[in-house]
Amino acid sequence: MRAAVLTAYNSPLQLVELADPVPGPYEVLVRVMASGVNPLDIKIRHGQAAHAQVSPPAILGIDMAGVVQAVGSQVDRFRVGDEVFGMTGGVGGLQGSLAELVAVDAQLIAPKPAALSMVEAAAIPLGFITSWEGLVDRADVRAGQTVLVHGGAGGVGYLAVQLAIARGARVFATGSRASQDVIGRTGATPIDYTASTVDDYVGTYTGGEGFDIVVDNVGGATLDASFTAVKRYTGHVVSALGWGEHSLAPLSFRGATYSGVFTLMPLLTGDRRDHHGAVVAEAAALADAGKLVPRLHSTTYPLEAADEAHAVVENGAATGKVIVTPDR
Structure with missing residues (x-):
């Protein structure tokens, strides 16, 4: 071959x-x-x-x-x-x-x-499995919930948006100004992160309460922003890029939870x-x-x-x- x-x-x-x-x-x-x-x-x-x-x-x-x-x-x-x-x-x-x-x-x-x-x-495969492990296995996404997907036009985010919609959630997705139409075609509400602060879109789309689930596909500062965008007490942040150093204080002060996703693990270990x-x-x-x-x-x-x-x-x-x- x-x-x-x-x-x-x-x-x-x-x-x-x-x-x-x-x-x-x-x-x-x-x-x-x-x-x-x-x-x-x-x-x-x-x-x-x-x-x-x-x-x-x-x-x-x-x-x-x-x-x-x-x-x-x-x-x-x-x-x-x-x-x-x-x-x-x-x-x-x-x-x-x-x-x-x-x-x-x-x-x-x-x-x-x-x-x-x-x-x-x-x-x-990789994008969908990552999305499923975050949205379904970790966060148990279900009908009626609000879901924020960071990087909604990306390889993982584009599939995560469709998965959340298929399971009955109301989905919002961040992206650049150039990606707004792409995100909109999935059925999600696009959010131009270059023109809106976290407080802006949390206020506009959740009345300031925060999203039930926040999916981070970007990492770094975007993961930090996710900790302030999630709903108090019951909110859940999931990320496949939770590397580096991050303060959990904003998440803790909201009483919310975080889950990491490591999609490669079954390939590396043979388990699951x-x-x-x-x-x-x-x-x-x-x-x-x-x-x-x-x-x-x-x-x-x-x-x-x-x-x-x-x-x-x-x-x-x-x-x-x-x-x-x-x-x-």
Whole structure:
């Protein structure tokens, strides 16, 4: 098979020929039709993501959609020819999806939604699983609640907005002035964070009470702002970027709660991988019901242009999820 290999940090990806992987008893061999590029991939390339546990040489690529080519002896959920998708590797020593073939733990994947193409399906797993773990597993989002999503036009936020709406919440999302129309098309109320203070939008949209759930997809000062935007006593802030130093005093003074999300953990530890598979199955159901649609970059890239795809993400030029199509 061909694969794009990171041979050293801060170096171009090398297109090489490697032996085809052989699936283990609990794995399936997938021909990769589409591989999603995430900001984490860029951090890994630069040696800035120790938590991802990647050392060159490595094949990156966390999100995947493709077709099952072979099935391990202990796998009974999938058959050759099945179209599948999931968040399957690229961290913790697991082969990523920037290759023509990959052997993946069958627990991590689900049937691809019929309503979506391979390219569309590969744009979903990491962002949706992160959103689900925050909104559903941690905060138990439900009908009638108010939800604020920071970064509503981003790779995670765009899916988080749709998930919260699908579960009956009233959703508001922050973004730049240029992203207001994109956010509005999801059904959320857009908030231009460059033109409104936290007090402004909390007052306007919640009467000063605060939001039931605040989803932080930005980190840093935005997480600090989340602590003052959440409802007193019952409010819940969730973040996948709760790094650095933060004062919990504003949150404590509101009597609210905080939960961190670390989406990579099942890939790194092997624990709860079946939950990842169950969550992407939920994503497929929502997509097939017309309630979940990814936002894609205007161009897809062949495997030999994986460096170009990474550059688009790194330079902030992406207009949606960037996808590489390894299959020839």
